[in-house]
Amino acid sequence: MKGKSLFNINIIFFLICLAVVFLIHLGGSKIFAQEEEIIIYPQVLYSDPSPDNPLSMQATNVPLSQEITITFTQPMDADTVDEAFHFYQEGTDEFLNNLKYNGLLYIEGATLTFIPSSDLAPGTTYWIKIKSTAKSAQGAPLDGDGDGVGEEGEDDDWKLMLTTVGESIISPPPPSPTQLPDKWSEVYGQKQGLSGKVTSLAIDGQAHLWVATYDPYGLYRLNGQSFEDKISSFNYSPINGFLCLAADRQGSLWVSPDTRGQSDPNAPRLARWNEGIWQKVSAKNLGLTQDEAILKIAFDSSATAWMITSEGRVVSYNHKNGQVISYPSEAIDPYAMLSGALLVDNQDNVWVGSAMSGVYKLPKGKDSWEYYYDNSFPPYTTWEISADYAGNLWMGTTIGLLKLAPSKGTPGEWTRYTMANTGQGLPSNVVRSLAVDPVRGKVWVGTAAGLAKFDGQKWTNFAKEEVSNLSDKNITALLVTPTGDLWLGTDQGLMKRDEVSPYIVNSFPADGGQIKDRIRITFSEPMASDTVQRAFTLMDAVKATIDPNNAGEFVWYNDHTTLEFIPSSTLFDGKTYTIILDTSQAKDLAGNPLSAEKDKITFFVQENQRSGPSFTGNDNDVTLSGSGCFINSVMRHQSLASSWLRRLWELIQHLRVYLA
Known part of the structure; x- marks a missing residue:
């Protein structure tokens, strides 16, 4: 009886094994197929700028301030997209000259945004490329050509060619990467599209440098390293030139066109650059005569423009309500003869220079002017006024550089710097241009004999050949940028001095x-x-x-x-x-x-970076330290098969024990 029972058990076991083999043969593939992962490859859904024709993948007339936005069909892996993104100028190496490092790159979900650190060059062709190595958040490679399959090759790279608006302008060649030259740039002149002698400089709220010139007259904006001629956009003729430039504290740029001698009462004497459009103010609206021009402009914190005119008047203009207030020279002082120097300090006090020594001050909210001078100085004319954050007033005059330090209970303490008492640190006693770096405390002094710098203790005379290779010594305009760089105008053109430490x-x-x-x-x-x-x-x-x-x-x-x-x-x-x-x-x-x-x-x-993918885990969990949908799928199937067969074997063993 016992032998017969054992025989029956073996028969049952044999039949169960046959059934298992049959099920595996017929249904195993279906079981695994249910677990087969369907790979959906990411594609580019939308881009800004968008192509003029989707078949050509080319965008034209792209604004110079264009931000780049690319939207994918699914969330992306930020690291792989960052590595795969290339933005470069046509004709340059996409790896060595990848412009993505000259801006901010954001990758969030299915959206990529790139904001260049400066405007694009006009009339220039660029390429955007996202290599097929970019992967979705699920690990699928980019399908750049849109055929439904991501194959990680050049054919699946996504590309867009874009051409900016405007005409291409020659830019200065980049310096050698291994050479340490003098801190001066080469002269920006006719070769770069800048004509004439520089008369005035200003920086607007978008960090664009504006340049006014004469002989011939011109108005230019420096965009990156390319000049844009803004004369044609002014759309008024005839103009004798632009006498001065200034930016208000909100960043808007203002110019004073010289339209004297015209019978047109609407001839503009003041204009504001606002979002690509010139907003002009006529001589009539400013209360100016036919032959009266604006020599200097400065702004207070309310964006009210303060101006000195060629007839020796101080005029204020509020562009928000059109209010004009005029201060004739006799209202300032019966003996006043204004020189054209003008400053509005951080407390909104208005300072003007005299052609007969000293300076005048209109305190904020007052109607009467105050006179400041030192009678120990010989007679002089004040050509330029500036101030630092400590409240010191700096004046470029015909007798050297003057400093008026604030002092409680007194009009102030005067200091005079000359060629003699600076040890020839000052190239000339006639100071025509001045720029103060309020943050770093440097005072830049321009003369017809050269440039000098005073840091509060030490003088540097750049007119000396052993100090600098500055070619043109007739300094006509100076400007310190918020970062501390110095722009310098001369009869030959424009130069820049790098004074900023890298970081x-x-x-x-x-x-x-x-x-x-x-x-x-x-x-x-x-x-x-x-x-x-x-x-x-x-x-x-x-x-x-x-x-x-x-x-x-x-x-x-x-x-x-x-x-x-x-x-x-x-x-x-x-x-x-x-x-x-x-x-x-x-x-x-x-x-x-x-x-x-x-x-x-x-x-x-990271560990295992050079050893390739490795696997860890237990019977129910297998983790891949590398990536790739195919490998993940295979390993998942291996794990499933191993687990299923093991459970089946355990079931058979239990049946044998039960039947025995």
């Missing part, structure tokens, strides 16, 4: 992050590569120094504003390292040292 804009990954195969450091301006590499120190967690030349490779991009350090296999996975840049050695192309605000970056080398 680290960002690093990828961020400080303290993990690297995959490299670390990228973006600087605020082009760097002298050899100085940065000499300043580069690599340390491990125990602060032992590692020679970076033996531990990796340096690669520079984007006119030497971006450095990539690619670690070699000598760096161990799972370890922390620190990059330190010696700020006294790392310099920009003008020789300015790296700012110490950010000079250290710590990064972590």
Whole structure:
């Protein structure tokens, strides 16, 4: 009986095994097929700028201030899209000259936004490329050609060609990346589209530099390194030139066109550039005579324009309500003879210069003027007035540079700087132009004999050849930018002096992050590569120094504003390292040292970065440390099959025990 029962058990076991094989043969593929993942490849749904013709993938007449927005059909993986995004000018290398580092790149969900740090060049062709290595949040590669399959090749790269509005203008050539030249740029002149002698400079709220010239007269805006001629947009003729430029405290640019001698009562004497349109104010509306011009403009905090005219009057104009107030010279002082110098200080006090020594002040909210002078000085004319944040008044005169320091209970304390008492630091005693850097305390002085700088203690005379290669010594206009750079106008054109220390804009990954195969450091301006590499120190967690030349490779991009350090296999996975840049050695192309605000970056080398995908987990959970939909799908099926067969085997064992 026992033998017969064992025989029956074996028969049942054999039949069950046959059934299992049959089910696996007929239904196993269907079971697995139910788990097969359908891959939906991401595509570009929309772009701004959009192509004129979807078949041509070309956008024309793109605004110079264009921001780039690209919308995908599904959320994307930010890291892979960042690596895959290229924006470059036609004819340049897409890797070495990738302009994405010259702006802000945001990737959030299914939207990419790129905001260039400056306007695009006019009449220029650019390319936007997103390589097919960009992946969705689910790991599917980009389907750039829209055929429904992402194949990670050049055919699946998404591309858009865009051409900006305007005519292409010659720009100054970039400096050598390894040479440290003098801090002066080359002269911007006729070769770059700027004609005439510079008379006035101003910067608007969008950080555009405006330039007025004469002989011949002109009005230009510097966009990046390209000049735009704004004469044609003014749309009024005839004009004898533009006498001065100024920006109000809200950033709007104002100009004073010289339209004297015309019988037209609507001839403009003042104009405001507002969102691409000139808003003109006539001589009649300002109460000016037919032969009266505006020599100087300054603004108070309410955007009221204060002006000195060629007939020696001070006029205020509120463009919001059209109110005009006039102060004839005799109302200021019966003996007043104004020189044309004008300043509105931070307290909204109005200062004007005298042609017969001293300055006049109209306190805010008052109607009567005050006179300031030092009778120990010989007679002089005040040509220019400026002020620093400490409240000191600086005046360019015919007897040198004067300083009026505020003092309680007295009109103020006067100081006179001349060629004699500055040890020839001042090139000439006749100071015609002046610019004060209120943040850094530098005073720039322009004379017909050259340029000088006073930092509060030390004078630097740039007229001396051993100090500077400044070619034109007749300084006609000076302007300090908010960042501290100096623009200088001469009879030959325009020059710029780099006075700003570079700094680290960002690093990828961020400080303290993990690297995959490299670390990228973006600087605020082009760097002298050899100085940065000499300043580069690599340390491990125990602060032992590692020679970076033996531990990796340096690669520079984007006119030497971006450095990539690619670690070699000598760096161990799972370890922390620190990059330190010696700020006294790392310099920009003008020789300015790296700012110490950010000079250290710590990064972590991920484990298994060079060993390929690896798998960990238990019977019910398999995790892939790499990526790829195909590999994930295969591993998921292997896991499912293993788990299903194991449970079936356990069931058979239980049946055998039960039947026995």
